[in-house]
Amino acid sequence: MKMAKVYGFYLAMMLLTSTVWAAEGLVGLGAGVVPDYEGSEDYEATPLLMVKYTYDSGRYVYLKGTNLKFNLLSDQVFSFGPVVNYRFGRDDVNNNKVDAMENIDDAVELGAFAAVKIGNLTLEAEYLGEVKGDADSHLGTATATYKMQPSDTLTITPGVFTTFAGKEYLSTYFNVTPSNVGQSGLPYYDKADKNAFKDVGANVTVHMTPWQNWGIMGLASVSTLLGDAKDSPIVDKEGNATQWFAGLMATYRWQQ
Numbered sequence: 001m002k003m004a005k006v007y008g009f010y011l012a013m014m015l016l017t018s019t020v021w022a023a024e025g026l027v028g029l030g031a032g033v034v035p036d037y038e039g040s041e042d043y044e045a046t047p048l049l050m051v052k053y054t055y056d057s058g059r060y061v062y063l064k065g066t067n068l069k070f071n072l073l074s075d076q077v078f079s080f081g082p083v084v085n086y087r088f089g090r091d092d093v094n095n096n097k098v099d100a101m102e103n104i105d106d107a108v109e110l111g112a113f114a115a116v117k118i119g120n121l122t123l124e125a126e127y128l129g130e131v132k133g134d135a136d137s138h139l140g141t142a143t144a145t146y147k148m149q150p151s152d153t154l155t156i157t158p159g160v161f162t163t164f165a166g167k168e169y170l171s172t173y174f175n176v177t178p179s180n181v182g183q184s185g186l187p188y189y190d191k192a193d194k195n196a197f198k199d200v201g202a203n204v205t206v207h208m209t210p211w212q213n214w215g216i217m218g219l220a221s222v223s224t225l226l227g228d229a230k231d232s233p234i235v236d237k238e239g240n241a242t243q244w245f246a247g248l249m250a251t252y253r254w255q256q
Contacts, residue, residue: 023056025254028217032247038173039225039235039243042094048219048247069113079115084108085128090173095238100184104172107133120147130169137169139198155207161223165198174232186238192228199223199243207251215251220244 028050036044054060057074066086071079091103107130115124122145130137145159170192177190201223209215225241235241
């Protein structure tokens with residue numbers, strides 16, 4: 001239900017921002033599997049939604065999951081603009097001990113992103129700061145992707161990424177303290193108390209478009225938690241530092 005409300009809100013925003021000047025539109029809808037909390041070894045199904053409007057000027061509005069970007073620059077090489085992100089908290093997870101900890105509320109984050117295209121290579125940095133939630137957190141993500149097109153109907157885009165997290169985020173999501181241990185029986189852990197790199201990973205997107213407007217998109221990602229996040233008992237004892245994601249979407253594209 002929470003996912004449906006968030007996606008409905010973002011989709012309404014996308015439709016309101018669509019105008020007759022949009023050069024190209026792309027919508028994707030499907031399903032995937034994700035860890036049921038960050039650091040978990042258990043997985044759950046999740047709906048997937050992607051909507052992107054690209055304008056003649058190079059400006060675009062891009063919704064990917066619960067992350068919404070507005071590119072404000074009229075440029076084909078550089079992108080820059082605000083970001084709104086909705087981050088799900090931690091509650092009702094499969095692991096009994098982690099589930100017995102105090103819940104972490106969902107969060108709303110605001111920030112900005114900047115990207116540059118160098119041929120087929122895209123470099124992007126994103127900053128997010130929490131404005132509503134439990135962590136008062138800050139996150140910075142750097143990504144690099146390379147677009148390959150073996151044929152007119154096949155696009156393959158591999159990438160790598162890393163996330164730098166503020167101490168508030170790491171403390172909220174990975175420490176075990178008297179204030180959040182609840183009835184879990186987990187050992188106390190308070191080492192995740194400084195700014196640090198949280199994870200590093202790789203992903204790939206495969207988009208097949210054998211039909212004029214319709215296509216199929218596959219997505220896969222693997223990452224590993226680092227440092228104090230990796231050593232947390234909710235990861236080291238109850239979960240797994242290696243985090244997988246996989247999904248499949250039907251896509252529809254059009255031009256105006």
